[in-house]
Amino acid sequence: MSTDPLKKRKTKVIRGDGGTPETKRIRGDADQDVRVYNEEVELEGRDTEQDYILYKSTCEAVAKLMAEIQDLKASGAKEGSMEVEERRRRGSVHFIALKKLNRMAHMRLKKARDQTHEAKQRVDVLHLQLQNLLYEVLHLQKEIGKCLEFRSQHEEIELVSVDEFFQEAPAEISRPHLTKEDPHQLTLARLDWELEQRKRLAEQYKSSLCTKEKILKGIEMKKEYLNSLQPGLQAIMQASLPVQEYLSMPFERVQKQAEVARHLPPPLYVLLVQASAYGQACDTNLSVSISGDVDEAKALSRPPEDSQDDESDSDAEEEQQNTKRRRATVGVQLDDKRKEMLKRHPLSLCIELNCKDGSILHLFFYYLMNLNILTVKVKVSASADLSGAISAGELLNPESLLNCLYASDHGQETPNPANRYQFDKVGIVSFADYVAELGHPYVWVQSLGGLHFSSDSPQVEGPHSSLSASHMESTMKLLRGRLQARLALHKQFSSLEHSIVPVSNECQHLFPAKVVSRLAHWTMMSYEEFLASRCTQVILCLFYWRPLWVSARLQAAVVLNPRYPEITPLFSLSLLWKGERSGRTDDNLRAMESEVNVFRSELQGPRPGLQLLTNQMQRLCVCLDVYLETESQVCDGSEGPREFPREKMCLRTARGPNRLKPFKYNHPQGFFSHR
Amino acid sequence: MGPVELLHMSVFSQTFSPCGRFLAAGNNYGEIAVFSLSAALSPDATGMSQKPILTFAAHEGPVFSLISTDTHLLSAGNGEISAWSWAELTKRSTKALWTRRPNYKTSLEIPEINAMIVNSKDNSLIVGGGDNNIHIMDMETGTFKSVLQGHKDYIHCLSFREREGELLSGGEDGAVRIWDARTGQTVHCIEVFKYELCGGGPALSLWHLRSMSPTSVFSLAGCQREAVFYQDLILTVGEGPYVSHCVPGGTVKAQIPSSSPSLNTLTLNLNSNEHRVMTTAGSSDQIDVFTNFSYRAFSLSF
Numbered sequence: 012m013s014t015d016p017l018k019k020r021k022t023k024v025i026r027g028d029g030g031t032p033e034t035k036r037i038r039g040d041a042d043q044d045v046r047v048y049n050e051e052v053e054l055e056g057r058d059t060e061q062d063y064i065l066y067k068s069t070c071e072a073v074a075k076l077m078a079e080i081q082d083l084k085a086s087g088a089k090e091g092s093m094e095v096e097e098r099r100r101r102g103s104v105h106f107i108a109l110k111k112l113n114r115m116a117h118m119r120l121k122k123a124r125d126q127t128h129e130a131k132q133r134v135d136v137l138h139l140q141l142q143n144l145l146y147e148v149l150h151l152q153k154e155i156g157k158c159l160e161f162r163s164q165h166e167e168i169e170l171v172s173v174d175e176f177f178q179e180a181p182a183e184i185s186r187p188h189l190t191k192e193d194p195h196q197l198t199l200a201r202l203d204w205e206l207e208q209r210k211r212l213a214e215q216y217k218s219s220l221c222t223k224e225k226i227l228k229g230i231e232m233k234k235e236y237l238n239s240l241q242p243g244l245q246a247i248m249q250a251s252l253p254v255q256e257y258l259s260m261p262f263e264r265v266q267k268q269a270e271v272a273r274h275l276p277p278p279l280y281v282l283l284v285q286a287s288a289y290g291q292a293c294d295t296n297l298s299v300s301i302s303g304d305v306d307e308a309k310a311l312s313r314p315p316e317d318s319q320d321d322e323s324d325s326d327a328e329e330e331q332q333n334t335k336r337r338r339a340t341v342g343v344q345l346d347d348k349r350k351e352m353l354k355r356h357p358l359s360l361c362i363e364l365n366c367k368d369g370s371i372l373h374l375f376f377y378y379l380m381n382l383n384i385l386t387v388k389v390k391v392s393a394s395a396d397l398s399g400a401i402s403a404g405e406l407l408n409p410e411s412l413l414n415c416l417y418a419s420d421h422g423q424e425t426p427n428p429a430n431r432y433q434f435d436k437v438g439i440v441s442f443a444d445y446v447a448e449l450g451h452p453y454v455w456v457q458s459l460g461g462l463h464f465s466s467d468s469p470q471v472e473g474p475h476s477s478l479s480a481s482h483m484e485s486t487m488k489l490l491r492g493r494l495q496a497r498l499a500l501h502k503q504f505s506s507l508e509h510s511i512v513p514v515s516n517e518c519q520h521l522f523p524a525k526v527v528s529r530l531a532h533w534t535m536m537s538y539e540e541f542l543a544s545r546c547t548q549v550i551l552c553l554f555y556w557r558p559l560w561v562s563a564r565l566q567a568a569v570v571l572n573p574r575y576p577e578i579t580p581l582f583s584l585s586l587l588w589k590g591e592r593s594g595r596t597d598d599n600l601r602a603m604e605s606e607v608n609v610f611r612s613e614l615q616g617p618r619p620g621l622q623l624l625t626n627q628m629q630r631l632c633v634c635l636d637v638y639l640e641t642e643s644q645v646c647d648g649s650e651g652p653r654e655f656p657r658e659k660m661c662l663r664t665a666r667g668p669n670r671l672k673p674f675k676y677n678h679p680q681g682f683f684s685h686r
Numbered sequence: 687m688g689p690v691e692l693l694h695m696s697v698f699s700q701t702f703s704p705c706g707r708f709l710a711a712g713n714n715y716g717e718i719a720v721f722s723l724s725a726a727l728s729p730d731a732t733g734m735s736q737k738p739i740l741t742f743a744a745h746e747g748p749v750f751s752l753i754s755t756d757t758h759l760l761s762a763g764n765g766e767i768s769a770w771s772w773a774e775l776t777k778r779s780t781k782a783l784w785t786r787r788p789n790y791k792t793s794l795e796i797p798e799i800n801a802m803i804v805n806s807k808d809n810s811l812i813v814g815g816g817d818n819n820i821h822i823m824d825m826e827t828g829t830f831k832s833v834l835q836g837h838k839d840y841i842h843c844l845s846f847r848e849r850e851g852e853l854l855s856g857g858e859d860g861a862v863r864i865w866d867a868r869t870g871q872t873v874h875c876i877e878v879f880k881y882e883l884c885g886g887g888p889a890l891s892l893w894h895l896r897s898m899s900p901t902s903v904f905s906l907a908g909c910q911r912e913a914v915f916y917q918d919l920i921l922t923v924g925e926g927p928y929v930s931h932c933v934p935g936g937t938v939k940a941q942i943p944s945s946s947p948s949l950n951t952l953t954l955n956l957n958s959n960e961h962r963v964m965t966t967a968g969s970s971d972q973i974d975v976f977t978n979f980s981y982r983a984f985s986l987s988f
Contacts, residue, residue, distance in 0.1 A: 579690065595947045598696075598925075598969060605694035662795045665858060666816060667750055668698060668842060668911055668950055669969075684795055686714075686747070 054118050066112045073105040170201045180204040271301050274308040276356050276378045278385055278460030285459065285479040286362055289487065296365040297487065303358035311356070311380075348437045352381045353445060364491055369394030372494045376460070377450050382430045385460045386450030389413055393498060407497055413453060415573040416489050422451030427464050455489075458482040492619055496576055499621040507533040512628045518616045520678050521626060525658065528565075528632035563588035565635050569624075576620040579611045580627060588639070598669045603634040606674045634674045637661070637683055641672050659683055687988070691715070695988060697967035698950050699752040701759065703772050706958020709965060710759055710775075711973055712749025713988060717741055718761055720775050721986050723961045726975065736986045742780040744768060751802045751813075755825075758783065760811065762799035765790060767813060767823070788813060788821035788830050801844040801855075814841030814855055820865070834865050890922055892934060902936030912952045916964075921979070923949035923966050931979070945985055946970040 076098045083095055171179070177187060184204050189196045255262055272283055283299060290297035356378040364372040373390040389409045414421055423443040434442070442452070457464065461479040506513045510530045514522065564587045572578035584600050585593040594600045607614075607627045614630060616622035640657050641664040660682040661673045673683040687695075699712040707724045719738035726735045745763020753760050759770045768782040790797060797816025804811055805822075810831065814820045820834035820841060839858035846853055853865040890904040890913060908925030919939070920932040925948045928941040949968035955961055963983075967973040971988040 581690070596925075598948060601694065601696075601969060608690050609694050663816070663840070666798055666840070667748065668800060669696075669948070670858070685798075 050114070051118065051122070054115060054122070057115065059119065062112055062115055066109065069105050069108045069112070073102055073109070076102045076105065168202070168205060170205055173197070173201075176201050176204060268301060271305055271358070274305055274312060275301065275358050275360075276380065278383075278457075278462050279356070279358065279360050279376060279378050281461035281479050282376060282385070282459050283360055285461075285483050286360075288480075289483045293484065298363050298365075300361050300363075301358055302361055303356075305358065307357035345438055349439060352433060352437055352439070353449060354380055355449065356380050364487065364494070366491060366494060366498075368495075368498070370494065370498060372490060374490070375450070376456065378460075379449065382425060382427060382433065383462070384425050384427050384430070384452045385456045385462065386446075386452045387413070387456045388450040391494065407501060410447065411573070412497065413451065413490070413493065416453065416486070416493060417455055418574070420454045422446070422453040425452050426454050426457055427462075455482060455486050459486060495619065496621055500571075500575065500624065503625050504533075507625075507628075512632065513625050514629050515616065515622050515625075518622050518626050518629075521613065521676065522629050522633055523659065523676060523681060526629065526632050526636060527658070528635045530628065530632070531564075563635075563639055565631070567631060571624070576615060576623045579608060580624055582607045582627065582631065584631075586638075599638060599672050602671050602674055603631070603638065606634055607631055630676075633676060637672055637674055641665075692971045692988065695971040696748075696950065696969045697971070697973060697988070698748055698750045699761075700951050700953045700965055700967055700973065701752040701754040702953060702955045702957055703759075703776075704754060704756050704957055705772075706955050706961050708772070708776065709955075709973070709986070710752055710754070710761075711967060711988075712744070712752050712761060713971070714748040716743055716745040716747055716749060716763055717988075718744045718749060718752070718759075718770075719988055721973070723955070723958075723963065723975075726984070726986060727961055727963070727977070736984060738986070738988065740775060740778050740780070741988070744770075744782075747796075747798060750798055750800050753802050753804060755804055760802060760804075762802055762813065762815070764798055765796040765815070767799065767802070767811070784828065786823065786828055786830075788815075788823070789833075790817055797840070800840065800842055803844045803846050805846060805853075807848075812844055812846070812853060814844050814857075816840040818857070820844065820853070820855055836863055837861065890924075890932070892920070892936075902934065904930075904932050904936060904938060906930055906932075906938060908948075911950055914952060914954060916954060916979075921952060921954075921964065923952045923968070927968075929964075929966055929976070940980070942976070942979070942981060944968075944974045944982055945972045946974070 080095055080098045080102070083092070083098070089095075170176070180200070184200055184207070186196070186200055189200075191197070272280060275283060283301070286297065286299045290299060359378075360376040362374045362376070364374070366372070370391065370393040373392065375388045375390075377386050377388070378384075379386065389412050391407050391409070391412065393407070423441075423446060425442045430442070434440070439445075446452075459479050459482055463478055503513055507530065510533070512530050566585050566587065568583045570581045570583075572580070582604055583594060584604050585591060586597070586600055592600055594604045607630055611623065614623055614626040616626055637659055640659055641661060662682060662684055664672060666673070666685045671685060673685050675684050675686050677684055696714045697711050698714060701710050702708070702723075703710070707722065709721045709723050710718055711721070712718050718741070720740040721737075722735065722739050725731060725739075728735070744761050745766065745768065747764030749761050749763055751762040754772070757772060759772055759775065761768050761770065766785050766787045768785040770780070771783055774781065788799075795816075799813050799815035801815070802811060802813045804825075809825045811823045811825055812820060813823065818835070818837045818840055820837075821830050822832050822834070823830045834853075834855075837855065837857040837859055838861070841855050841857045844853065844855050854862055855865065856862045890906050890910045891900045892902045892904070893900050904920075904922075906922070906924070906926075910922045910924030910930075912924070913920055913922035918934070920934065922930050922932060923944075927945070927947050927949070928943050929949070929952065930938055931940040931942070932938050944966055946966075946968035947970065949966050951968070952964065952966045954964050964976040964979055965973055965986075966976070972985040973987070974982045974985050977983040
């Protein structure tokens with residue numbers, strides 16, 4: 012059976028070969044004749060299990076046959092014997108069956124594979140479709156999202172609120188019947204309205220720009236006109252200078268001063284303003300002027316950035332060029348820092364006070380910029396000749412002339428507490444060392460410049476003109492008073508040196524007509540000597556003068572306060588007569604001291620009280636007379652003639668438990684009584 | 687009171703209040719200052735408690751004499767006597783109760799009153815002063831009953847002898863007159879006990895009154911202005927910045943330095959047991975307080 016299909020197969024071309032045209036033709040022809048054998052069809056009809064069993068049995072058969080053949084061959088059968096050939100033939104047949112089975116298996120496999128492949132392909136197609144669809148879905152979603160997010164530009168335009176819109180817009184734009192229902196229409200309408208309004212406003216803007224341009228042009232023209240006036244005015248001013256001089260209304264000078272005054276530092280400016288105001292209003296003998304270098308002042312007020320840049324560049328250049336130059340030593344650096352700290356502003360004020368007798372007090376005010384204090388230097392030009400008195404040398408010394416104008420204002424230390432910290436940085440111990448050069452920083456000078464330093468905190472307020480104004484009058488009066496007092500003292504001292512006590516006519520009533528004691532000697536001594544002396548040194552010496560001999564000598568030490576005559580000079584007495592007595596040991600001398608020290612109101616004479624010192628001295632002479640003339644009465648034991656004849660009239664020579672003498676002089680009656 | 691006035695102040699008189707807690711002092715400017723002793727002596731005394739609790743101007747001239755009765759403070763100024771109530775003064779009210787003048791003959795210069803004492807027996811005030819006379823005033827009525835004349839110069843001090851009813855007065859003329867029996871001696875007089883103590887021009891001396899003769903003379907330099915008997919000592923002050931303790935025998939036992947260059951007045955506070963101090967004052971504005979009589983404890987100042 013199996014051999015027949017085999018043979019037929021060899022001659023027939025079924026599939027897969029393509030065959031020659033002859034075979035095709037033959038096949039076509041032969042189809043009608045020939046039994047078509049399709050192995051694939053056959054394949055479907057066979058059962059795989061059976062094929063498998065057949066395969067196994069065939070293999071067994073072959074194996075058996077081979078074993079038989081072997082047996083036969085082993086048992087010595089010949090080549091080509093019938094049994095062997097039989098078996099060989101059967102074996103070949105089995106091989107052929109095996110081959111078929113193998114083919115079947117392959118074909119089955121191929122078929123299964125084909126089927127799987129087809130299914131897979133179908134699945135793939137579907138899968139692709141799915142993917143496409145999904146992608147499209149996603150895409151659509153994105154698009155939808157984008158559409159939903161779309162913000163039209165119209166929403167960025169600020170529109171008026173709906174109510175306002177309905178109120179303001181004309182009906183053809185707002186179309187309320189449509190827009191109230193339809194938000195889209197409403198928005199459109201609002202946009203329309205907005206557009207229209209903006210167009211209108213743009214028109215307005217253009218027109219206002221035009222008017223503005225016109226006005227600017229007008230202003231420009233007027234400015235040019237004014238500028239053209241300037242030279243003309245200058246000419247007029249020049250021409251009017253002689254007229255000003257003639258009429259003594261110095262506008263020009265005042266203006267120039269005002270011009271310079273703009274560059275003054277604030278405290279000096281305040282001082283200038285207040286002093287000028289005071290001079291104009293109250294005191295015609297006061298004049299103010301500014302001196303100093305205006306350009307430097309201008310340089311100071313220029314903004315510092317340019318100069319700093321230049322400086323840094325120039326420093327860099329310098330360093331590169333001069334690397335060989337030695338750096339300044341620390342001491343020199345410190346010195347420079349000190350000089351920098353103590354720098355004065357280039358402009359200064361000069362105030363001149365003219366007094367009635369022709370002497371002039373010149374005050375020069377300086378401003379120390381980094382320390383923010385004002386200082387003053389003083390100069391006196393006296394009308395009279397001042398060379399007479401030796402003892403008066405200190406009176407008009409510019410260093411000490413203005414000391415203690417107000418109580419305890421010595422002007423040796425800076426009144427600004429913040430300066431202490433600044434000084435510590437540069438190693439300045441005390442400002443007093445620099446006072447001679449820089450001027451005295453009195454507290455009243457700061458007040459005149461409107462600078463107020465509170466002693467609690469280092470904060471410094473800006474200059475106040477009200478502070479300056481309140482001090483101005485009193486300070487000017489004090490300054491005048493000080494100058495006059497010193498000049499009067501000067502005169503008195505020169506007369507005292509010549510042993511004359513000058514008593515003015517107005518004060519003669521304080522003293523009796525005849526005063527026997529005389530001034531003998533007048534010198535200066537220092538304060539330390541005074542403290543040490545307790546009256547054993549001579550500063551002034553009164554003699555009781557008898558033509559033939561001097562028997563009693565009173566020595567007095569006088570302490571004068573810089574604020575004379577406000578503060579009474581103090582006398583401390585000691586008497587050399589039959590032993591030494593002083594105000595400490597003798598009650599009567601103590602009474603004499605109180606007579607001179609305490610009763611200032613009687614002794615100061617006519618205002619302004621410049622006669623105080625000389626009156627005190629005259630009174631001292633009078634008291635010495637009384638003392639000596641009344642002395643001889645008391646218990647000496649001796650009864651001899653009196654040493655000093657009684658020339659003064661006294662009612663009683665002793666009174667009270669300590670038997671004081673009558674030192675009080677009563678004027679018109681001319682007798683002495685007790686206080 | 688500026689510093690110059692304080693420098694030239696002299697305190698002339700002092701007296702203690704009847705309760706012993708206050709001290710009144712009078713100075714040469716006519717002011718009276720009342721100090722609170724209890725405050726100054728208390729353990730927590732500050733500088734302020736050494737200042738007066740009250741200072742007022744009492745008279746025009748110096749207040750040379752102050753005495754204290756049971757309720758009043760009597761002060762003497764230029765020829766006038768004023769009375770102040772202690773109760774009012776402690777309440778800081780300075781209104782004088784009365785002011786009286788003895789009848790003076792001269793009108794040119796008003797005489798001062800240097801000494802006053804109270805005769806408690808007949809309630810009269812005896813004053814002596816610059817007009818060389820002693821005036822006796824009745825305290826109740828205020829009239830001046832009588833005038834004792836006799837001194838040739840002004841009267842420095844007065845003293846009263848209780849037992850005999852005699853009045854002693856010492857004057858600048860150097861005489862001590864005992865009134866009710868007139869005799870004269872040639873010294874200043876301060877105070878009287880059984881013995882009489884006289885100090886002054888020449889020297890401080892102790893006199894026995896019965897025999898009218900000096901028993902001992904003390905060698906103290908300077909004129910003594912006030913002296914008191916205390917227990918068995920004699921305490922005296924005068925020219926010189928010290929308080930002298932003397933024994934009746936004539937020796938000067940001790941000289942305690944004080945702050946004033948010379949002293950005018952010395953008083954002992956015998957009215958109070960707890961404030962038993964001695965105070966002295968003179969030619970300065972300080973009043974020295976001696977709690978233990980041997981040294982100066984502190985000073986009150988005007």
